[in-house]
Amino acid sequence: xxxxxxxxxxxxxxxxxxxxxxxxxxxxxxxxxxxxxxxxxxxxxxxxxxxxxxxxxxxxxxxxxxxxxxxxxxxxxxxxxxxxxxxxxxxxxxxxxxxxxxxxxxxxxxxxxxxxxxxxxxxxxxxxxxxxxxxxxxxxxxxxxxxxxxxxxxxxxxxxxxxxxxxxxxxxxxxxxxxxxxxxxxxxxxxxxxxxxxxxxxxxxxxxxxxxxxxxxxxxxxxxxxxxxxxxxxxxxxxxxxxxxxxxxxxxxxxxxxxxxxxxxxxxxxxxxxxxxxxxxxxxxxxxxxxxxxxxxxxxxxxxxxxxxxxxxxxxxxxxxxxxxxxxxxxxxxxxxxxxxxxxxxxxxxxxxxxxxxxxxxxxxxxxxxxxxxxxxxxxxxxxxxxxxxxxxxxxxxxxxxxxxxxxxxxxxxxxxxxxxxxxxxxxxxxxxxxxxxxxxxxxxxxxxxxxxxxxxxxxxxxxxxxxxxxxxxxxxxxxxxxxxxxxxxxxxxxxxxxx
Ligand code: ATP
Numbered sequence: 340x341x342x343x344x345x346x347x348x349x350x351x352x353x354x355x356x357x358x359x360x361x362x363x364x365x366x367x368x369x370x371x372x373x374x375x376x377x378x379x380x381x382x383x384x385x386x387x388x389x390x391x392x393x394x395x396x397x398x399x400x401x402x403x404x405x406x407x408x409x410x411x412x413x414x415x416x417x418x419x420x421x422x423x424x425x426x427x428x429x430x431x432x433x434x435x436x437x438x439x440x441x442x443x444x445x446x447x448x449x450x451x452x453x454x455x456x457x458x459x460x461x462x463x464x465x466x467x468x469x470x471x472x473x474x475x476x477x478x479x480x481x482x483x484x485x486x487x488x489x490x491x492x493x494x495x496x497x498x499x500x501x502x503x504x505x506x507x508x509x510x511x512x513x514x515x516x517x518x519x520x521x522x523x524x525x526x527x528x529x530x531x532x533x534x535x536x537x538x539x540x541x542x543x544x545x546x547x548x549x550x551x552x553x554x555x556x557x558x559x560x561x562x563x564x565x566x567x568x569x570x571x572x573x574x575x576x577x578x579x580x581x582x583x584x585x586x587x588x589x590x591x592x593x594x595x596x597x598x599x600x601x602x603x604x605x606x607x608x609x610x611x612x613x614x615x616x617x618x619x620x621x622x623x624x625x626x627x628x629x630x631x632x633x634x635x636x637x638x639x640x641x642x643x644x645x646x647x648x649x650x651x652x653x654x655x656x657x658x659x660x661x662x663x664x665x666x667x668x669x670x671x672x673x674x675x676x677x678x679x680x681x682x683x684x685x686x687x688x689x690x691x692x693x694x695x696x697x698x699x700x701x702x703x704x705x706x707x708x709x710x711x712x713x714x715x716x717x718x719x720x721x722x723x724x725x726x727x728x729x730x731x732x733x734x735x736x737x738x739x740x741x742x743x744x745x746x747x748x749x750x751x752x753x754x755x756x757x758x759x760x761x762x763x764x765x766x767x768x769x770x771x772x773x774x775x776x777x778x779x780x781x782x783x784x785x786x787x788x789x790x791x792x793x794x795x796x797x798x799x800x801x802x803x804x805x806x807x808x809x810x811x812x813x814x815x816x817x818x819x820x821x822x823x824x825x826x827x828x829x830x831x832x833x834x835x836x837x838x839x
Contacts, residue, residue: 658701
């Protein structure tokens with residue numbers, strides 16, 4: 340039965356009974372019959388005759404066979420090492436007890452989506468020979484106060500029951516998206532969330548190293564800063580492990596893992612694919628291998644080739660090619676917009692453009708592909724400003740040619756504003772070294788506008804200085820619909836303009 344029906348019934352039935360009693364209908368026989376049916380139902384449930392209840396259904400679905408090992412997780416060497424060390428608390432529990440060390444109750448995995456946090460929790464269960472019970476924070480969020488708390492209780496009960504049934508000493512409870520229930524408590528409005536979180540804290544406080552099975556809660560989030568401090572204090576989730584986006588070596592490793600069951604042509608160079616897949620998460624890399632296999636099957640060939648993998652990268656990065664037909668005027672605007680980005684990119688980072696294309700992909704009507712970048716972890720103010728200028732290039736070009744912008748720049752602006760925010764937080768603006776709470780919204784807006792207007796001005800000026808390149812590239816792009824990096828740089832050389 341869908342959960343909402345059950346919860347609507349819980350709300351509706353008492354009101355109906357009161358109403359019928361109010362209008363003078365004798366409710367006693369009906370209530371006795373309901374109690375008898377309820378009792379019969381409970382007896383059957385206890386005997387295992389019928390499986391009922393959203394919680395048990397849900398938990399049964401979630402108890403995935405945790406056969407995954409740490410070797411099947413690509414990269415993440417530090418995170419895996421830290422996690423293994425933490426898990427030794429569970430394995431070496433006798434020693435831990437001897438020294439009077441309190442048990443480790445919670446491990447928090449933090450990092451961007453798709454980086455393998457769930458995989459790590461499953462591997463942890465395998466490593467410690469535990470049963471694995473999983474749930475997601477959003478499953479505990481309900482309209483009615485107390486339902487979420489009840490589900491937390493069920494989850495812990497289920498973990499204990501399953502461990503007893505499977506004769507295991509340990510159970511790992513994995514809660515994904517913990518931020519949904521574990522966000523900072525502000526009192527008042529959020530009673531349901533508070534009760535759910537309180538229940539989780541109570542359950543965690545009730546974990547003892549001497550009890551059997553020993554429980555360990557692993558939670559995952561990509562918004563650690565949102566979590567209530569009560570969750571993070573010692574004795575709760577006091578081990579924090581960062582699960583980051585993979586670097587090039589880790590990307591190659593992940594690609595190799597997912598290529599294991601696929602027919603790869605001997606010429607395929609996964610190292611090169613890993614280089615091109617800069618900034619991809621593990622989940623996106625898995626998707627690249629999968630999409631490449633689909634392209635191979637579609638072409639009715641036996642083996643995955645490099646070209647299939649390159650196409651798959653484009654698809655994962657920008658979405659599937661769509662057959663949206665745009666009119667000539669719209670096509671020209673898109674070409675101008677994309678060339679604005681491409682010229683700025685080539686001016687500030689010579690050799691960086693791989694391709695400019697007019698073919699519609701995903702939601703975009705055109706795109707610029709960049710050559711793989713070096714791994715980089717620190718950014719200078721100049722680098723960030725150049726990045727903003729590349730993002731503003733599209734809107735600046737539209738202004739030059741048409742005297743106004745279109746809706747096609749909204750993502751570029753969002754990207755630019757995010758970079759400005761990073762600059763502010765890093766003390767790279769005229770606001771100085773500040774905490775964002777020290778500054779009023781007006782001050783932030785003023786600084787943001789000043790930076791963006793200034794960079795927009797510089798972008799337009801650079802594009803105007805390179806107008807001949809612009810006009811020639813536009814002609815080619817409008818007829819060919821594609822402009823390779825080499826063709827593009829040829830325009831730079833022929834028009835005898837030097838990158839700034
Ligand atoms: P979310 O935060 O969105 O829940 P997550 O970090 O929990 O994501 P997972 O669910 O563990 O990510 O990963 C999703 C899929 O991506 C996995 O099933 C796997 O196919 C692939 N994947 C992610 N990271 C790795 C990795 N390090 N090695 C191998 N495969 C990976």
